[in-house]
Amino acid sequence: MRLAEEMKKRLFDPTRLRAIFAIVVFVVLWELGSRSKDWFGYAAPWISVIPAPDAVIVVWWGLLGDAGYWQSGYLSLLRVLSGFGAALLIGVPLGLLMALSRNFYGIVFPTFEVLRPIPPLAWVPAAIIFWPTQELSIAFITFLGAFYTIVINTVDGAKSIDPRYFEAARAMGSSGWDVFRRIILPGTLPSITLGAAVGMGIVWEVVVAAEMISGGGSSMGGAGASGAGGGLGFFIWNSYTGGSYEQIVVGMLSIGIAGYLSSGGLRMLGEWITPWLRVR
Amino acid sequence: MSATPLHKKVATRGHLKIQDAHKVYDPEGAAVLAVDNCSLEIQPGEICMIVGPSGCGKTTLLNAIAGFHSLTSGTIHLDGEMLCGPGKPKAEPGADRIVVFQNGALFPWKTNLENVAFGPIMQGTMSPQEAREKARAIMADAGLSGMENNYPGEISSGVRRRVEIVRALMNDPKVLLLDEPYRALDSLTKSVMHEALLEIYYRNQVTIFFITHDLEEAIFLGHRVVIMTTRPCKPKKILTVDIPHPRDYSVLTSPRFRELMDETMEAVHEEAVKAFAAGEREG
Amino acid sequence: MPGLTVVFTEWVSKNPPYGLSIYTPEYYQHVLTSVQRVAIAFGLATLLGVPFGLLLGWSRKFKDFVFPVFEILRPIPALAWVPLAILMFKGTESPVIFITFLPAFFATTLNTMLGVHSIDESYIRAAYCLGAKRAQIFRHVVLPGALPFIFTGLQISMGVGWFSLVAGEMISGEYGLGYVIYSGYTLVSYPVIAIGMITLGLVGWISSALVRIVGTSLMQWRVRSLGLGDGS
Ligand SMILES: Nc1ncnc2c1ncn2[C@@H]1O[C@H](COP(=O)(O)OP(=O)(O)OP(=O)(O)O)[C@@H](O)[C@H]1O
Numbered sequence A: 001m002r003l004a005e006e007m008k009k010r011l012f013d014p015t016r017l018r019a020i021f022a023i024v025v026f027v028v029l030w031e032l033g034s035r036s037k038d039w040f041g042y043a044a045p046w047i048s049v050i051p052a053p054d055a056v057i058v059v060w061w062g063l064l065g066d067a068g069y070w071q072s073g074y075l076s077l078l079r080v081l082s083g084f085g086a087a088l089l090i091g092v093p094l095g096l097l098m099a100l101s102r103n104f105y106g107i108v109f110p111t112f113e114v115l116r117p118i119p120p121l122a123w124v125p126a127a128i129i130f131w132p133t134q135e136l137s138i139a140f141i142t143f144l145g146a147f148y149t150i151v152i153n154t155v156d157g158a159k160s161i162d163p164r165y166f167e168a169a170r171a172m173g174s175s176g177w178d179v180f181r182r183i184i185l186p187g188t189l190p191s192i193t194l195g196a197a198v199g200m201g202i203v204w205e206v207v208v209a210a211e212m213i214s215g216g217g218s219s220m221g222g223a224g225a226s227g228a229g230g231g232l233g234f235f236i237w238n239s240y241t242g243g244s245y246e247q248i249v250v251g252m253l254s255i256g257i258a259g260y261l262s263s264g265g266l267r268m269l270g271e272w273i274t275p276w277l278r279v280r
Numbered sequence B: 001m002s003a004t005p006l007h008k009k010v011a012t013r014g015h016l017k018i019q020d021a022h023k024v025y026d027p028e029g030a031a032v033l034a035v036d037n038c039s040l041e042i043q044p045g046e047i048c049m050i051v052g053p054s055g056c057g058k059t060t061l062l063n064a065i066a067g068f069h070s071l072t073s074g075t076i077h078l079d080g081e082m083l084c085g086p087g088k089p090k091a092e093p094g095a096d097r098i099v100v101f102q103n104g105a106l107f108p109w110k111t112n113l114e115n116v117a118f119g120p121i122m123q124g125t126m127s128p129q130e131a132r133e134k135a136r137a138i139m140a141d142a143g144l145s146g147m148e149n150n151y152p153g154e155i156s157s158g159v160r161r162r163v164e165i166v167r168a169l170m171n172d173p174k175v176l177l178l179d180e181p182y183r184a185l186d187s188l189t190k191s192v193m194h195e196a197l198l199e200i201y202y203r204n205q206v207t208i209f210f211i212t213h214d215l216e217e218a219i220f221l222g223h224r225v226v227i228m229t230t231r232p233c234k235p236k237k238i239l240t241v242d243i244p245h246p247r248d249y250s251v252l253t254s255p256r257f258r259e260l261m262d263e264t265m266e267a268v269h270e271e272a273v274k275a276f277a278a279g280e281r282e283g
Numbered sequence C: 001m002p003g004l005t006v007v008f009t010e011w012v013s014k015n016p017p018y019g020l021s022i023y024t025p026e027y028y029q030h031v032l033t034s035v036q037r038v039a040i041a042f043g044l045a046t047l048l049g050v051p052f053g054l055l056l057g058w059s060r061k062f063k064d065f066v067f068p069v070f071e072i073l074r075p076i077p078a079l080a081w082v083p084l085a086i087l088m089f090k091g092t093e094s095p096v097i098f099i100t101f102l103p104a105f106f107a108t109t110l111n112t113m114l115g116v117h118s119i120d121e122s123y124i125r126a127a128y129c130l131g132a133k134r135a136q137i138f139r140h141v142v143l144p145g146a147l148p149f150i151f152t153g154l155q156i157s158m159g160v161g162w163f164s165l166v167a168g169e170m171i172s173g174e175y176g177l178g179y180v181i182y183s184g185y186t187l188v189s190y191p192v193i194a195i196g197m198i199t200l201g202l203v204g205w206i207s208s209a210l211v212r213i214v215g216t217s218l219m220q221w222r223v224r225s226l227g228l229g230d231g232s
């Protein structure tokens, strides 16, 4: 009885109803816009060149059984995770060191600030020249994408810890390691989590762009003819050059979903490792 | 010297009458009865102090008077005019009832002078020029000259509270609604604030509805102290403070003050224990 | 990679062996093209994103109806729009500007909306008490209250704008710093790559500094409130 009422309330929650309504309207407008030339004899600006949602779904459905499509997704995800993982593994210790040692900070931070304004993708050619394989150069650029954000957030987080905690810990006779493990690490985790979430978004941008540049100018080479070798970014570019526009939209939506899921997963992980921040 | 002392001036406006107020919060089906069957009448120019256990519903009552949210049922009149009641569950917020918030709500992006002049300019009752002039004058009266062009972030929190009260008085309100305005202050600043508030009050004779947890503050300032029951809130006991105004800090040591303190403390303690037990049960 | 001295001598040479230095007019043409593209995209993103974000934050209904669609489109990386942008906008200029605009718009809108949400409810209540009407509250409370977040958004917007611009110029374009870097690679003139990167860093840094300067001049109250007063 009570449960039924609850369910009813959930289902008819105005925010949820409005969201469903909004998305339905969006899809209908998209359909009408895409087909405006056929149906009304008038090509709506911009949107009329975008394939209609029903056509996209048909193509997507077909691709779900296609190994190349999944291979592309897998490849992009692998790149995202390796670049992101490297940024985390190197960025967090570096950030902590910068926050804890004034000397280290003085040496590293200026270099850091000089390099930071250079967008990661500007490193593409330099990375290709420097690293022996294409895969390594993509990994390097991906790494850069998340690296700065993670370092900056770690430094800010560690610096914002109330110094009284250190004094209290010292007064109670804690060792350096204890202070690090019990005060610095938990005090910094929330901002590291935040930096990582932002970094994850950038990493997807970088991977897609790097894959597209490698496809757009074939000079980075190495991608198979089917596009399977190049990840989702190349999948999109390949669909464009091959003229299958529905596939472009499928690629875009797939990347959107993958990006959304990885940020969501990261957020859940972040909440799990910072249980004291949970609101009751 | 004026013919009648300031504090003898008789207030004629600000008669607040609350009848059978009920308020049920209903977030996701779990009904919380915050105010139940609460009636209270406050005379023009009275300082009415409200005390009661944490979470009993004092702020809820204040918000209903201010018009920030509706009452489930019940009526509130101000000077015979219905603020809310049958057919009109939510009062319209207005400059006749001004709230001074616990954490302060001076706009940090406006200077103190702009803050004080804000009300009349928004209501269109004064030109910006006039409003600024009057604000300058009223700030000078309250001893706040010299900080007109500072931002609230640049002055101490005690002074900020005073500016905020001056900002309210600028609109000539009928009732001031204060929700634990001095909670965050240290006791020394607090005592300065009390004297400053009384001084302003003797000048303006505005009705004051003042929520506090500090019993000493309640008795020192109030004509009456209303002790609320634990949730749902309604008056449990109303204490008349028969110490004549104007008061200063010497009354704190008087025997009558101690007696009133004891009496209040007993009533409040009883409710606090009940509230605590209820809290334990709810987990 | 070329040594720093090689890069630097090329950069300040009157007769650069690789054809690009501060004495060649092309250098400035590339810089100007990039700056112009970012300026247009950033300007559009600000002009549209700030009012849109304010509306999202201010009206519950508007947010309920519009935000879901926004949230569906937002996770799609700007660069994934490149092919559609080329199809949708004819010419070479508009697609690049669109790619630059898109993430800048998302960042500005989102931060503006969060800025409105961040405003303490008691400011709005206080304004109602003082007799302000809804429109006045929007102008005197919501807008200034959201300003710190708006400027955080504009900083991010500038950053992601340059980020996408470079990629856009590398994929399609005949001018601009992204193009310089990429053509430096294809033509095997490595010092040019480095010059392009350094210039990008410099211009990017200057543009965020400009946003910061405008921000502090518009928010004197924050500058003056920091460090003074007793903080409680
Ligand atoms: N918006 C709301 N939705 C649901 N419940 C609420 C809401 N606001 C308050 N309550 C509940 O109503 C009760 C009364 O709250 P109120 O804030 O009026 O108490 P209070 O007497 O002012 O407490 P305090 O002394 O701590 O300020 C509390 O139990 C609170 O949890």
Ligand SMILES: [Mg+2]
Residues within 6 Å of the ligand: B058, B059, B060, B179
């Ligand atoms: Mg309260």
